[in-house]
Amino acid sequence: MHKPSSMRDYLISLLIAASLTVFMGFYIFIRRGYFFDAPSTADPLFVPNKVIASVGTVLLAFTFLIGPIVRYFGRFDKWLGYRKEIGIVGGFFIFFHAIISYFFLPLKFPQSKIDLDSITFGAGLIGIFLLISLFIISFKKAIDIIGASRWWFLQRWGLRLVIALTLIHVYTMKWAGWVKWLTKGGGAPTAELANPWLPGLGIMVTLFFTWVVIVRLYESIFLFRDFGFTTKEISMNEPIKARGRRFFLASFWILIILYVLVATRWIGY
Numbered sequence: 001m002h003k004p005s006s007m008r009d010y011l012i013s014l015l016i017a018a019s020l021t022v023f024m025g026f027y028i029f030i031r032r033g034y035f036f037d038a039p040s041t042a043d044p045l046f047v048p049n050k051v052i053a054s055v056g057t058v059l060l061a062f063t064f065l066i067g068p069i070v071r072y073f074g075r076f077d078k079w080l081g082y083r084k085e086i087g088i089v090g091g092f093f094i095f096f097h098a099i100i101s102y103f104f105l106p107l108k109f110p111q112s113k114i115d116l117d118s119i120t121f122g123a124g125l126i127g128i129f130l131l132i133s134l135f136i137i138s139f140k141k142a143i144d145i146i147g148a149s150r151w152w153f154l155q156r157w158g159l160r161l162v163i164a165l166t167l168i169h170v171y172t173m174k175w176a177g178w179v180k181w182l183t184k185g186g187g188a189p190t191a192e193l194a195n196p197w198l199p200g201l202g203i204m205v206t207l208f209f210t211w212v213v214i215v216r217l218y219e220s221i222f223l224f225r226d227f228g229f230t231t232k233e234i235s236m237n238e239p240i241k242a243r244g245r246r247f248f249l250a251s252f253w254i255l256i257i258l259y260v261l262v263a264t265r266w267i268g269y
């Protein structure tokens with residue numbers, strides 16, 4: 001059911017975004033040794049942009065994760081009410097990330113280095129356009145114009161595409177750097193990176209994001225055996241819920257173990 005969006009839901013979503021911003025900002029401040037006050041080789045918005053991209057990406061992951069949590073655990077029904085607002089707040093963060101990346105990082109990412117025809121940045125750009133389109137059709141009026149079942153279809157597949165494009169954007173850009181850090185370490189501290197033994201925020205965010213995608217894929221392939229191409233409602237019985245819960249919890253513990261392994265990879269080196 002659609003509900004009229006209330007101020008309260010936006011406030012809660014903004015509060016979640018603010019908490020993530022403070023937490024991630026603090027982490028990256030410790031890792032890098034500065035926030036706005038970058039050394040002369042980096043832009044003042046270099047670090048804030050990483051935080052903004054990461055918060056937005058985690059919020060997008062939340063919008064994708066709320067569905068399975070509600071379906072498997074029953075107790076969290078009211079979280080569904082925040083899904084739309086969390087997604088919209090996340091979308092705004094991502095939008096600002098793109099603006100900052102393209103216009104305000106002349107030292108680290110001059111426009112000559114951001115080729116919008118490339119897979120990496122093309123995927124990001126299409127992602128932004130999709131997010132803007134989803135925002136435009138998120139207003140209640142759009143549901144009346146488009147029709148409820150087609151509207152759900154567009155929201156569902158729009159978000160899925162944004163998630164897939166985010167995976168492409170981030171993995172193609174960062175994979176080589178992560179493998180290098182995991183296998184060789186971050187090297188000696190520099191003016192730009194005070195604590196290279198700490199993993200980059202991007203790895204931690206992407207681990208979570210990837211876990212959410214795996215939970216959703218498992219659900220579509222093994223629980224529903226349906227990818228949602230039609231608008232048919234999926235009904236969940238207790239055995240399916242139980243399998244969903246088991247996979248969710250088991251994979252969550254694997255995620256935690258991976259976090260511990262990554263976080264302690266270069267401790268003491």
Ligand code: HEM
Nearest residue numbers: 050053054057094098101102109124125127128166170202
């Ligand atoms: C759906 C759209 C997008 C999402 C979800 C997204 C998300 C992300 C994430 C999670 C990172 C990794 C941050 C890190 O590892 O520190 C990142 C990096 C980056 N993105 Fe995006 N992005 C999107 C669109 C764009 C667009 C349109 C542009 C350029 C016009 C862009 C430019 C960049 C740049 C330059 C970086 C590297 C930043 C750095 O390493 O400091 N992104 N993005």
